Amino acid sequence: MKGFDTAETDTRRGYLDGQLLLAMPGIDSDEFERTVIYVCAHSEDGAMGFVLNRARDMSFSDLLVQLELIEAEDTIRLPSHMRKLQVQAGGPVDTGRGFVLHSHDYLADSTIPVSDELCLTATTDILRAISGGKGPSRATMMLGYASWAPGQLEDEIARNGWLTCPARDELVFDRDLESKYDKVLTLMGINPAMLSTAAGHA
Numbered sequence: 001m002k003g004f005d006t007a008e009t010d011t012r013r014g015y016l017d018g019q020l021l022l023a024m025p026g027i028d029s030d031e032f033e034r035t036v037i038y039v040c041a042h043s044e045d046g047a048m049g050f051v052l053n054r055a056r057d058m059s060f061s062d063l064l065v066q067l068e069l070i071e072a073e074d075t076i077r078l079p080s081h082m083r084k085l086q087v088q089a090g091g092p093v094d095t096g097r098g099f100v101l102h103s104h105d106y107l108a109d110s111t112i113p114v115s116d117e118l119c120l121t122a123t124t125d126i127l128r129a130i131s132g133g134k135g136p137s138r139a140t141m142m143l144g145y146a147s148w149a150p151g152q153l154e155d156e157i158a159r160n161g162w163l164t165c166p167a168r169d170e171l172v173f174d175r176d177l178e179s180k181y182d183k184v185l186t187l188m189g190i191n192p193a194m195l196s197t198a199a200g201h202a
Helices: 060-066 072-077 124-131 152-158 177-187
Strands: 019-023 036-043 046-051 055-059 086-089 093-103 118-121 139-148 162-166
Touching: 019 177, 036 177, 046 086, 046 152, 055 060, 060 072, 060 086, 060 124, 093 124, 124 139, 139 152, 152 162
Parallel strands: 086 139
Antiparallel strands: 019 036, 019 162, 036 046, 046 139, 055 086, 093 118, 093 139
């Protein structure tokens, strides 16, 4: 596995920055079926985001051991909630690369603000900080990300592949990944049973 490093994220804000994408039944890719994605960068050059409701078969303590930040026998010293913290699958691109989407109460030299409330850090410094009890109050750890070429995301939205809505912190950091998709729909006032592939905009 590659270690964390600096994320290649444009710091300029795009019009979908900080928005959630909700995959519609007509999405062309099975890989994104029923996904909720947080968009952290969107511009004329394309878009980048993170799937928020897919789990990896890996815990935070597993990740620390694989990155050789701690020894396997030392994981027992981590608080129980930290040992069980789920590492998520952020998307199909560069799945060996790690990212932490987190609250803005932690800042490192490599931290990039992605909204007024959330930041992105992709170096091992934040993992050390979290394991030492000095990290952000809220964080989601992911391997990989989702990306779109210039104009691709706009085209997919126009073809009713995605619904968009403003992100809420409680959804971004919600640990109940299986129910997150339906929770977002409910907050948007949409009955999941009413979704269809028919044309139309929500």
